[in-house]
Amino acid sequence: MNSIRQVPSRMKSKMSETSLGEERDRFEKQQLSSISKAINSTETPVKEKHARRIILGTHREKGAYTFWSYAIGLPLSSNAILSWKFCHVLHKVLRDGHPNTLQDCMRHYSNIAETGTLWGNLRDKYGYGQLVSLYTKLLCSKLAFHTTHPEIRANLEATDEVLERTAGTDINNVFQLTVEVFDYMDTELRLAESVLRQLNTSIAISTLTSGQCKLAPLIQVIQDCSHLYHYTVKLLFKLHACLPADTLQGHRERFHDQFHRQVD
Structure with a gap:
């Protein structure tokens, strides 16, 4: 009776390497397809299914290496709409991608700032140039803040205990953290205000794909602002428990200003 020969371990290793290589190729092609469909010069909002695949890709490879290997080659300097959609996708990736995405994106901080x-x-005829300028400032603020405070995730979903630990017991650190949160919030609000000002809050314009292209990133802005507002309330209570009211007059004025800008 003939016995079944076992596959040599060396051959098994080669077969496994081939399989992994093919799987990697499929993954990269799928990511490239999703990136090219999500980030283009067509004045339409980024489709959720394409952004979701990019985000899932960061969780699969535990970082944004593949995303940036393609994104770095995008002609951002040639088209403002493409740059706007790049900023939108990057905002989504930072918020919902794998935690390692932050450090991968931080390596390209200068590229974002230069854009x-x-x-x-x-100046472009559609008004995207100024919006891209504001959006990159928001993204750079997000990168800087969360790199300085890595315990607070880029989606800003931190518990009160995490915020308490981040603030620490030194009131000077609490004071500084509050200023940083105010600055972070300002970049978010400036972008939202500029988008709404361009659209003039017209319902007719907002129903067009061109209007939706500009409005779509405000979903992430609203999500960010809701958490930042919560942080400022908590930090201001902490500061007022330790410092005289007149010392915090500037903080209160900033808080009131940002509050009214959110509800107006």
Whole structure:
């Protein structure tokens, strides 16, 4: 009776490597397809299914290496709408991607900032240039804040205990953290205000794909602001328990200003 020969371990290893290589190729092609469909020069909002695949890709590889390997080659300096949609996707990736996405994106901080500087000095007929400039400032603020305070995730969903630990017991640190949160909130509100000002809050314009393209990122802005507002309330209570009221007059004025800008 003939016995079944076992596959040599060396051959098994080669077969496994081939399988992994093919799987990696499929993954990269799928990511490239999703990125090219999500980030383009067509004035339409980013489709959720394409952004979701990019986000899932960061969880699969535990980072944003593949995303950036393709994103770095996008012609951001040639088209403001493409740059706007890039910012929108990056905002989503930072909020909902794998935690390692933050450090991968931080490596490209200068590229993001340079894109904003470029479009801040240019004018395009659709008004996206100025919006891209503001959006990149928001993204750079997000990157800087969460790199400085890694215990607070980029989706800003931190418990009161995490915020308490981040603030610490030194009142000077609490004071500084409050300023940083105010600054972070300002970048969010400036972007939202500029988008709404351009659209002039017209219902007719907001129902067009061009209007939706500009409005779509405000979902992430609202999500960010809701958490930042909660942080400022908690931190201000902590500060007022330790410092004289007149010392915090500037903080209260900033809080009132940001509160009214959110509800107006």
